[in-house]
Amino acid sequence: MSRTRHVGVPRWLLVPALLAGAFVVLPVAALATRISWADFPSLVTSDAALTALGLSLRTSAASTALCLVLGVPLAVVLARSGARWLGPLRSLVLLPLVLPPVVCGIALLAAFGRRGLLGEHLDALGVQVAFSTIAVVLAQTFVSLPFLVVSLEGALRTAGERYDVVAASLGAAPTTVLRRVTLPLVLPGLASGAVLAFARSLGEFGATVTFAGSLEGTTRTLPLLIYNLRVTDADAAVAMSLLLVAVAVVVIGLVRPRGAV
Amino acid sequence: MSLVVDVQVADRDVDVSFEVAAGETVALLGPNGAGKSTTLDVVGGLLRPDGGRVVLEGEVLTGAGRWVAPHARRTALLAQDPLLFPHLSVLENVAFGPRSRGAGRAGAREAARRWLAEVGATDLADRRPARLSGGQxxxxxxxxxxxxxxxxxxxxxPMAALDVSVAPVLRQLLRGVLAERTAVVVTHHVLDALLLADRVVVLEGGRVVEQGPAVAVLSRPRSAFAARFAxxxxxxxTATADGLRRPDGTVLHGTAGDPAPATGSDAxxxxxxxxxxxxRVPPGGSPRNVLPVRVDELEPLGDVVRVRAGELAADVTVSAVAELGLAPGQEVSFVVKATEVDLYAR
Amino acid sequence: MTRRVALAVAAALVVPALAGCGEDADDRPTLTVLAAASLTSVLEELAEDFEAEHDVTVQLSFGGSADLATQVAEGATADVVATADPITMDLLVDAGLVDGDPVELATNTMVVVVPPANPGNVEGLADLAREDLRVVVCALEVPCGNAAALLAEEAGVSLARDSEEQSVTDVLGKVESGEADAGLVYVTDAVAAGDGVESVPVPEAARVVNHYPVAVLEDALQPALARAWVDFLLDEGLPVLAEAGFGPPGG
Known part of the structure; x- marks a missing residue:
């Protein structure tokens, strides 16, 4: 990293670069100007706020775990297997990245909803997904999974297979290679992928509201509460927005300093 | 035979067959694309050949409907880059093989320490690979x-990525390591082939074009590549105090290379x-070796003409050829300064 | 030389385009109307008639009442605003953003909607207390949720709600798809949903009537046209509103 030598960038590039930075920072900073600081502590510690924040953190943690369980194997298979049919799959997995969240929600309904493809059978088994916290986790996982998969697959491709080959030649079976060589080598990529997935889950709104509904303590995560409150209690909405920004900054800060993202 | 290789890889047009005796080191030589790495991959199980077989110590690794996975072959690979696992210490790197083959943590470390001592790297045990020099x-x-x-x-x-100043030390290490081992070494370097290998297999266009004892192949190459390569x-x-005595009794003076030959040993x-x-007439003057030879052929090589005489060759200018009136069959003297001659142990 | 030509061409292309953003090319005045989303189909139909009558372009912008109030408060340029409840309108009146007093345009009442074939056997408002049903209503923060809560309170029914949706559309969507067994929406929404849902009459609904106020804005660019539009709605507009399920003003 420190050995990288620079040839310098054209100076004029600084102007649009700074503009871009300001474009992102300004609205967030402007949010802070809307805060009534005197009420801030009580606003962000109201029952509704704490319940929603707790639900957000719990569901995001659960969806990140689910992303890891499902996404790591998928990323490894995508990066390492040469099978032809994986090409289309690779593109399809990216869909939630480009689909409007509301479309994701409708698609989830079609699959897991009461009258959905799987939902019908789940319903018969007594598993009811709709309007439950499980639905929130499913919605978050659906939209977050590509972040983890893309990030990890990229790391795996960059790392290459050379170390895997050496490990195998030293007598390590495929599972040992995965556990002791492949995954440890891409740990930074894995970590940044997991953090991105967590952050995306934390901010998830559209798919959740469409698929899971909105009920305090069960499905009303912080973004949903903010959306609810923005009309009747704008001060509370702004305060909670800032709370969400703070949590997001902390989460992103967890990996950013190491330059892994 | 310890290792029998007889494989065909159609899409790379490789059809190679050779054997390695137990304890023997065979050098695979050949231009880029000759099929050296493909052959090595097939032996290591990284590539499935279209036909043929690989048999190691009587066990069929590839062929006849059998396929042994790379990790179960016990065909350790040493590549151009060391490829030490960056997240493990040196000791854990060396312990990786024993661990993978079922040794306990303590036993694997114990073995790792032994091998580190064997290569003279005991003091590096606790380092991270990032903090090692290329040679280390x-x-x-x-x-x-x-x-x-x-x-x-x-x-x-194995030495292609190393500094020229480091290569001799590692070459020396490998000489010791490979002395009693069954090994296949792909190399581009004439000295490596000469000093590490007992036999040389020359590949060209995916076929074995020449094979035999290293010195014989390298000094009297019959294939075009071996000739260029050498x-x-x-x-x-046989080594003498300051030179080498040829079987015909003539002595060639030179300077000791690394590894230096001991007097009386093969060199x-x-x-x-x-x-x-x-x-045309033998010159006087002491620091020079004068070798009487009979010219076999004259081969134009760009600006110069290669004069071949038995196992020896000399490059002279076109005008010198004319001046000397060189022609096949002529008796002349090859003269080379002692400082230009490197002597190596065999 | 070529650069100058290029500039001239660029100017020739850009200037009319920019101008087009502000005004219609045929110089007809534009009347900007902000209206509650539940008025969408009615106002779109009426705007066409009004445009033909008054040689004006009516620009309609629909949204949740609260969103509309926010937009006006944040300085959106508009001539008329019609909300789905008096509360948000009062916010604008209190802020001095409305010219004169708002007038009532229509009323709306609640109805229980169920998926086709009524899988949950919902027969009335009281069924919405059943725990075995999936019941969706609007969130308290939006007018339809407020109305639903009021209605439940009036009727003495404790709603067993499974979700509090952001809008009527979300409630309808969940009922139409069968995710929910019952929902509470306005009659107009049930009418607009057509065969997608079945309505279960709720006699108690007459006790909670929602009022739709409309007002001309203080900063209207076309105050005269704005007033004409309001008058038009209160006259020719009434049958169209009734057809859509709205009750008469003052009902």
């Missing part, structure tokens, strides 16, 4: 490969054809 890393990689207790060691240009004059004999003298001057 390759030394550790050797220990790691050996610790896996391979039945055959596959070396893919390019050097190699004279085998080889190496010098470039361009260092050889051709005289």
């Amino acid at each position: 890393a390759q030394r550790v990689a050797v220990a790691r490969a050996l610790a896996a207790d391979p039945r055959v060691l596959l070396l893919d240009e 390019g050097l004059n190699l004279v085998a004999g 080889v003298a190496v010098f470039r054809p361009s260092a050889v001057a051709v005289h």
Whole structure:
């Protein structure tokens, strides 16, 4: 990293670069100007706020775990297997990245909803997904999974297979290679992928509201509460927005300093 | 035979067959694309050939409906880059093979320490690979490969990535390591082939074009590639105090290379054809070796003409050929300064 | 030379385009109307008639009442605003953003909607207390949720709600798809949903009537046209509103 030598960038590039930075920072900073600081502590510690924040953190943690369980194997298979049919799959997995969240929600309904493809059978088994916290986790996982998969697959491709080959030649079976060589080598990529997935889950709104509904303590995560409150209690909405920004900054800060993202 | 290789890979047009005796080291030589790495991959199980077989110590690894996975072959690979696992310490790197083959943590470390001592890298045990020099890393990689207790060691240009100043030390290490081992080494370097291998297999266009004892193939190459590849004059004999005695009794003076030969042991003298001057009448003067030869052929090589005489070659200018009136069958003297001749132990 | 030509061409292309953003090319005045989303189909139909009558372009912008109030408060340029409840309108009146007093345009009442074939056997408002049903209503923060809560309170029914949706559309969507067994929406929404849902009459609904106020804005660019539009709605507009399920003003 420190050995990288620079040839310098054209100076004029600084102007649009700074503009871009300001474009992102300004609205967030402007949010802070809307805060009534005197009420801030009580606003962000109201029952509704704490319940929603707790639900957000719990569901995001659960969806990140689910992303890891499902996404790591998928990323490894995508990066390492040469099978032809994986090409289309690779593109399809990216869909939630480009689909409007509301479309994701409708698609989830079609699959897991009461009258959905799987939902019908789940319903018969007594598993009811709709309007439950499980639905929130499913919605978050659906939209977050590509972040983890893309990030990890990229790391795996960059790392290459050379170390895997050496490990195998030293007598390590495929599972040992995965556990002791492949995954440890891409740990930074894995970590940044997991953090991105967590952050995306934390901010998830559209798919959740469409698929899971909105009920305090069960499905009303912080973004949903903010959306609810923005009309009747704008001060509370702004305060909670800032709370969400703070949590997001902390989460992103967890990996950013190491330059892994 | 310890290792029998007889494989065909259609899409790379490779059809190669050779054998390696137990304890023997075979060098695979050949131009880029000749099929050397493909052959090594097939032996290591990284590539499935279209036909043929690989048999190691009587066990069919590939062929006849059998396929042994790479990790179960015990064919350790030593590549051009050391490829030490960056997230493990040197000790853990070397312990990787034993651990993978079922040894306990303590036992694997114990074995790792032994192998580190074997390659003289005990003091590096606790370092991270990022903090090793290229030579140190390759030394550790050797220990790691050996610790896996391979039945055959596959070396893919193991010194190509090293500094010229470091290469001799590692070459020396490998000489010791490979002495009693079954190994296949892919190399581009004439000295490596000469000093590490017992036999040389020359590949060209995916076929074996020549094979035989290293000195014989390299000093009297029959294939076009071996001739170009060798390019050097190699004279085998017995080491004397300051030179080498050829089987015919003549002595070639030179300077000791690394590894230096001990007096009385087998040695080889190496010098470039361009260092050889051709005289019609033997000149006087002591620091020069004068070798009486009979010209076999004249081969134009760009600006120069290569004068071949038996196992020796000299590069002279076109005008010198005219001046000397050189022609096949002529008796002349090849003259080379002692400082141009390197002597190596065999 | 070529650069100058290029500039001239660029100017020729850009200037009319920019101008087009502000005004219609045929110089007809534009009347900007902000209206509650539940008025969408009615106002779109009426705007066409009004445009033909008054040689004006009516620009309609629909949204949740609260969103509309926010937009006006944040300085959106508009001539008329019609909300789905008096509360948000009062916010604008209190802020001095409305010219004169708002007038009532229509009323709306609640109805229980169920998926076709009524899988949950919902027969009335009281069924919405059943725990075995999935019941969706609007969130308290939006007018339809407020109305639903009021209605439940009036009727003495404790709603067993499974979700509090952001809008009527979300409630309808969940009922139409069968995710929910019952929902509470306005009659107009049930009418607009057509065969997608079945309505279960709720006699108690007459006790909670929602009022739709409309007002001309203080900063209207076309105050005269704005007033004409309001008058038009209160006259020719009434049958169209009734057809859509709205009750008469003052009902």
